[in-house]
Amino acid sequence: MIITETPFRMSFFGGGTDMEDFFREYGGAVLSTTFDKYCYVNVRHLPRFFDYSTELSYSKTERVTDVEQIQHPAIRNAMKMLDMHELRLTYEADLPARSGLGTSSSFAVGMLNAFYALKGKYADKKKLADEAIYLERELCQEAGGWQDQIAAAYGGLNRINFNADGYEVCPVIISPERKKRLNNNLLMFFTGFTRFSSDVQKQNAIGKADKVIQLKEMLSLVDDAERLLTDRDSDLDEFGRLLDHTWKLKRQTGSAVSTSNIDNLYEKGMKAGALGGKLLGAGGGGFLVFYVQPEKQERVKLAMEDLMYIPFEFEDSGTRVIHYTPEIYIPKE
Numbered sequence: 001m002i003i004t005e006t007p008f009r010m011s012f013f014g015g016g017t018d019m020e021d022f023f024r025e026y027g028g029a030v031l032s033t034t035f036d037k038y039c040y041v042n043v044r045h046l047p048r049f050f051d052y053s054t055e056l057s058y059s060k061t062e063r064v065t066d067v068e069q070i071q072h073p074a075i076r077n078a079m080k081m082l083d084m085h086e087l088r089l090t091y092e093a094d095l096p097a098r099s100g101l102g103t104s105s106s107f108a109v110g111m112l113n114a115f116y117a118l119k120g121k122y123a124d125k126k127k128l129a130d131e132a133i134y135l136e137r138e139l140c141q142e143a144g145g146w147q148d149q150i151a152a153a154y155g156g157l158n159r160i161n162f163n164a165d166g167y168e169v170c171p172v173i174i175s176p177e178r179k180k181r182l183n184n185n186l187l188m189f190f191t192g193f194t195r196f197s198s199d200v201q202k203q204n205a206i207g208k209a210d211k212v213i214q215l216k217e218m219l220s221l222v223d224d225a226e227r228l229l230t231d232r233d234s235d236l237d238e239f240g241r242l243l244d245h246t247w248k249l250k251r252q253t254g255s256a257v258s259t260s261n262i263d264n265l266y267e268k269g270m271k272a273g274a275l276g277g278k279l280l281g282a283g284g285g286g287f288l289v290f291y292v293q294p295e296k297q298e299r300v301k302l303a304m305e306d307l308m309y310i311p312f313e314f315e316d317s318g319t320r321v322i323h324y325t326p327e328i329y330i331p332k333e
Helices: 020-026 073-081 103-118 125-139 147-154 176-184 197-204 208-230 237-251 260-271 294-303
Strands: 002-013 028-045 054-057 061-064 087-093 158-163 166-171 186-190 276-279 287-291 320-324
Touching (some): 103 125, 103 147, 103 320, 125 147, 147 166, 186 294, 237 276
């Protein structure tokens, strides 16, 4: 039996510039972190006592006799890609899917990690990120960028650069005290609205040429944000104000990014004392994160009292195998 633990990510700056059709031409970069909310993938070989050969448990249960019968596209394609058979796979998570935290990519990375471990093979973080990108973007044909898979695999607070040759992961070097202060100044709330990121991306693809100006400016903010974090003499509160700036730019990149309900919630948070914030992910729902100075946090929490508050801590591990019991598996003839 194998159990993997894979973190969710919080993207601060540069979201949208990780789309391949953009960064191949203009370059791209994102500033993001993973935090201590995870998805867990449990995989083992299914004993041959049943009239089905594979059992899957996620938001629904599937029992099939052939991999081609699997409805979940990521599981079906991953099993075919790595030649996996006769599995029992269980998925569970600390936070809901379709909520702007890269949950589907965390699942893809964690599942691939579990599959390799079940085969008795080690897959490094780059291999897991690359194969999760290939799985979701090519095999499953889901619209979206590359940042989620990379963040889930590597973990930590990183700047991820994208160019015509691919990507590089650059950890943001920041003192533990400054990093802790940043963590403490961020408040996260669940809006209650969930959506498929790929659907939002497809809607926002309309009028794509008009988005290039905004995306280029959002890309430039990654440099500004990284400088604010790494320069100990910089006022960290400027990070919050920069979040407000990037959120306003993000809203201009597609009609599906925000809604009147989201806009009203954001405005309430700002009026209560937040310096800035943004909706996490492609847009349309999920989690709102605000940057709030300590003395104003209770006022912001009160303004958001209708939403669920989610405390969190940054994490650095990325995907990992947390339980490993090797199995003797002899494939059927």
